Amino acid sequence: MTEVELKLFVLAGICVTASTIGYLLSLVVKKVQLARLSTWILLGGFVFLALSLILIASHSTGWSNFGSRCFLSLYAWAISGIYLGMQIKTKTRVLGAFVAPLILLFIIAAAGQQSDKNLxxxxxxxxxxxxxxxxxxxxxxxxxxxxxxxxxxxxxxxxxxxxxxxxxxxxxxxxxxxxxxxxxxxxxxxxxxxxxxxxxxxxxxxxxxxxxxxxxxxxxxxxxxxxxxxxxxxxxxxxxxxxxxxxxxxxxxxxxxxxxxxxxxxxxxxxxxx
Amino acid sequence: MIILVGLNHRTAPLAVRERLFAGCEEEKNLLPEFLAIDGVAEVLFLSTCNRVEVVAVIDDNPETAEKLKKVLMKKGGLMDGEATCLYIYRDDEAIKHLFRVTASLDSLVMGEAQILGQVKDAYRQALAQNSSGVALNRLMHRAFRTAKRVRTETEIAANPVSVSFAAVELAKKVLGTLTGKKILVIGAGEMAELTGTHLIGNGAEDITVVNRSIVQAAAMAEKFHGRAAGLDNLDDILSCADIVISSTGAPSYIITESMIRRALSKRKNRLLFLIDIAVPRDIDPAVDNIENVYLYNIDNLQNIVDENIKNRRREALKAEKIVEEEVKLYSNWLKELEAVPTIISLRTKAEGIVRAEMEKAQGWINSMENADKEKIEALVKGIVNKILHAPVTALKEEKVEFDSPDIVAAVRQLFRLDD
Structure with a gap:
């Protein structure tokens, strides 16, 4: 993982953490505006994660750098992408309160892996x-x-x-x-x-x-x-x-x-x- | 000063409101009549079934308010004894009342949305006839802003406070969108009809009315452009319906647990919402134990409504605070506005002195380079502005904080502005 890829991954992690906190807080205070804001933050996380994964996959060696960290990130990316895509149609922002923690779980698991192991x-x-x-x-x-x-x-x-x-x-x-x-x-x-x-x-x-x-x-x-x-x-x-x-x-x-x-x-x- | 004259559902009985409403409606346009009164500078007229109110910017003469009141009394044919129905609010009280009305805090059903539209219409009419000026324009914009803040910052209008609306909200919570959903109405009660109307208003399309008397069923079905059917077909219709409203006078259950189980098996367990507003009940309460079936009876709905009314009262306290804040903001602006003519006179006088003195000094100023002339001019203006800054600020602050007319008089006298 290059420095840029790592920075993008960290940014994605920050966004997902912030959106998870936002979603969970929205459940406590029951304000849909907070859930809406968290959805936008999650979108930020999704974009950063996508950029990080694209950079890794576009190395000249193919995706030989793909290891556990990338696959776990890919899970997080896929879940956020599908959830966000669905939001365009159903506008059930609050569902993020249950989805975002799972995405965060994958991000944490990914962060716990060494990027050059299990390729x-x-x-x-x-x-x-x-x-x-x-x-x-x-x-x-x-x-x-x-x-x-x-x-x-x-x-x-x-x-x-x-x-x-x-x-x-x-x-x-x-x-x-x-x-x-x-x-x-x-x-x-x-x-x-x-x-x-x-x-x-x-x-x-x-x-x-x-x-x-x-x-x-x-x-x-x-x-x-x-x-x-x-x-x-x-x-x-x-x-x-x-x-x-x-x-x-x-x-x-x-x-x-x-x-x-x-x-x-x-x-x-x-x-x-x- | 701002003044508000009028009556509403709290101060006047229906008969008086009716008379005044009719009297005002007869003469479509009352604004010119109000404007023709001496001392009335700006005016807005609001007339709804629950209130008739005139908001005006008038002079300090106490007679002016009385004249406005008399016009209203004449329009409604009100006797002298009925004059107590009319209230007159002045300044902050008038502003507060208008803000409360616009934010629907003074409505019969607190939080209802209709009043805001009615106030906006009244304002549009005032604008069209140029009866609204600086003070009233700002007042109305503040009133709309207050209404918006109350709506977004409190939950005053968030939850329904009538049984039929509560039923519609629940139907949405169970089924999601109501578009294309099928409704079955059993019995021809008024409440069922009202709920059916609201459901259709929210997108439900297909309605079937079932009644012991097919004639009555057909009459109600016609109103909804739906179908009518007899009680014998209930089993078949149940399997197609998404929402069932029952309100018959039958002494025993019309819909039993086994009927719902059969219907559910035919409809492959799609969600079903049942509203039983009949007393005695039409639907066996055991139905509620079935998966994917949600049954609400009249007591359940009434409890929700009661809770929502309590909630609205709680939210109204928050709303009153917003109103207070906004009244203060407008009132401060208005007081500042009163100081404006004095500030303008002060500046004009100072500019006049500068101009005169500069002209006197033309002889030696003209011998200077252009750049130096400009510097001297800027210096003089700068000194004058600095000297004026303190009295102008003090004037505004004193007006806003203490609403003191003395300070205006003092400034006028000190600087000999009226000479």
Whole structure:
């Protein structure tokens, strides 16, 4: 990481931290203006992160510098990008209070990594693996958004069911909007993850030998794909909407998040760079 | 001085308000009549169903205010005994009253938005007829600014204070946008009709009215450009509706838990919002335990409204502080304005002295280089300005802080401004 790249990363970190504090404060004081301001600050973080990642990726050696720090930043970048993109359509600024802390978590994790460690092996790099990584990360970022919307749905549902539509309920987005965001997150997350996995599988099938599919991270990804596919099916075909789907997306997200961490730190995996 | 003469829903009974409103409406344009009164410099006339008020900039003659009052009494055909309905506010009190009215703190339903539009219309009319001048223009802009501050800095208008509006707000909280949402109205009660009207006003499109009497259902459906149906079709219609409003006089539940479960299974668990405003209740309360179904009865809605009214009262205290601040700002400006003629006279006099003395000294000044002449001129002007700075500042400050007429008189006498 050059000095400029590092500075951009630090600026992004400052923006994400400030927007997280702003969003959480907006929940306390229940002022939508504060959430709106935090959204703009998050946009700043998104731009800085994008510049930092573009600079790293545009080195003459290809993206051979991409290691854990970059991939974790890429997660943070994808989640912020998708959340901000969605804001153009739905204007549910307050949702940031649940999304921004997760972005901050990825930034902190990225900052904790040494930039020259856990790099993607040079021979693996190519357009198919780039596609694989980008699509898979974007897909997972969409699941994060679905879970955040689900968590907020549960709180709003609780307030409305208990006939307490006070300040907090007025401040949170409507159940209808949250349910729609949950559906979009699941649907597009699943589509992107599917293509991402196909790209990865194609690459592995042609280039690698041996039992690559027994890699813990690949088994984890397959399980994720199956479970989210099941949720999506139940949602679209059977009609598991609203509260049930909100609760399930949260539970499934937490389980996969914890298991991903466990694989990363305790099991040998060929995806150790993420 | 600023004066406000008028009556409102608090000081005058409906019959008096009606008479005055009608009298003023009859004669479309009252501004020339007010302006024709001796001592009235600027005037604005506000007439709504709850208040009739004249705001004017007048001289210090006490008769002028009485004349304005008499015009209003004549228009409304008010007897002498009814004169007590009319109030006269002067200076800060008048400014405060106008700011409170514009910010909807004096309205029947505190925080309602209509009054601001009505005051703006009245001001537009005054502008069109040139009945508004420096003082009134500034006053009205301050009033609009106050209203805006009250709206943005307090939550006075944030939450609905009627049952039907509260129901609409809840529907939005459950379903998000109401555009394209389907409404089912059961029974032909007035409250259901009102709520239906508000829902349609907020974007809901498709409305079906169900009633035991199909004739009554058809009559209400026609008002909404909707459909009418009998109670027998309730099961089918329920599965399509997003919002259900029920207000029948039925002695037992019309909508049961099993009906909602069936409807929900048909509509693939899409969110459903139910409003039961009937007493005895039309919808089985057990329905509320079903996932994705939100049931509110009349007590739930009334509790929300009561809470919102309490909240508005709390917010009104904040709003009153804003009004006080703005009144002070305007009042200070007005007092400064009163000192302006004296300040202008003082400056004119000083400039006259400078000019005369410079002319006297022309003989030796002319023998100088041009650059030196300019320097001398600048020096003299600089000295005069420095000398005048202290009395001018003191004049403004004394006017604003103590509203003292003595200081103006003192300055005029000291500098012999009236000679």
């Amino acid at each position: 993607v092996p040079l021979p693996w790099q190519g357009w198919l693996t780039t596609l694989h990584l980008l699509l898979a990360i974007a897909g997972e970022a969409l699941f994060v958004l679905a879970a955040a919307a689900g968590a907020m749905f549960i709180i709003q549902d609780n307030l409305l069911k208990h006939k307490k539509p006070g300040k907090m309920s007025r401040f949170l987005p409507s159940l209808g909007d949250l349910d729609r965001i949950n559906q979009s997150g699941l649907l597009w997350g699943f589509v992107l993850l599917t293509f991402g996995m196909i790209a990865g599988a194609l690459y592995a099938a042609f280039v690698w030998e041996g039992r690559w599919f027994s890699d813990p991270k690949i088994i984890w990804a397959l399980a994720t794909w199956v479970v989210y596919g099941f949720l999506l099916h139940q949602r679209l075909a059977i009609g598991w909407k609203g509260f049930r789907m909100a609760a399930l997306s949260c539970v499934v997200f937490v389980l996969f998040f914890i298991s991903a961490l466990a694989i990363r730190f305790y099991l040998p995996t060929i995806h150790s760079f993420i």
